[in-house]
Amino acid sequence: MTSLEVRDLTRTFGDRRAVDGVSFTAAGGLLTGFVGSNGAGKTTTMRMIMGVLAVTAGEVLLDGAPITRADRRTFGYMPEERGLYPKQPALDQLVYLARLRGVAERSARSEARDLLERLGLGERAKDHVEKLSLGNQQRVQIAAALMGRPRALVLDEPFSGLDPTAVDGMVDLLREHTARGVPVLFSSHQLDLVERLCERLVILRSGQVVADGTPAALQDTGAVRHRLVVADDAGWVRGVPGVHTVDVDGPVALVEAADDAAVQRLLATALERGPVHELSPVRPSLAQIYREVTA
């Protein structure tokens, strides 16, 4: 099991702190989602992890020790700026990249064929990259990061531009890597996807970590919400003490209760007024949590 940690990572550009004391761990065997609005500092953090950008302060640790250049060569990295050669066939390019990582020619070729096949590009392996659609170029880029049994994966927006089938293929591949203990850190703006995939989530705002944990733990922090469905208009919930009304839409109300007593008061009041069809706790979606912590 490999663990990748950043500690107090900071990067300034002029007097602007793009990354400001960021600490988190991408644990081995887990998919860690890295989210935050445009300009929050995700790419800058990933570049520092990969050593393509110098750190202003802080450190990157692999299994508890300062990371070395040799360590980084064993990583699979998908940079924000895609780096494929347009005039070279996809297959040759993957083989070349794997050879740079020390993989023998024959196994590199068979691995590249296998990966392209699994990413739906088996028939296009000999096409020049420039002849592929953008989404297919993206698939080749993914294959490039996954070649040669990487020790860790750092992927900047790996899902952008992929169709749902390619997303599923990619997820299966990533899970094979986590199954052998590899830490996978990936950035994304697709919160529904992040919610579906991630065992761990790090949310960045203005260069700082504002949330870090499992999606379930993040969903459990903050006030518990309840959804109430009655027979008639539920506007009366606004008058129940200890209950903050988030939204009322006809007979359906979404509320935040201060404590259990307030929930019971809400239920008692509802029953006095007529039938109650539903009263249930509601976990906030990741999108809601994201909006709250990045607001």
Ligand SMILES: Nc1ncnc2c1ncn2[C@@H]1O[C@H](COP(=O)(O)OP(=O)(O)OP(=O)(O)O)[C@@H](O)[C@H]1O
């Ligand atoms: N080379 C650079 N020179 C100056 N400023 C930079 C440089 N690289 C990044 N920045 C600034 O650092 C901040 C963080 O940018 P970064 O690209 O890391 O954000 P991001 O979270 O990856 O955003 P996005 O979701 O848009 O990709 C931004 O304000 C950006 O303008």
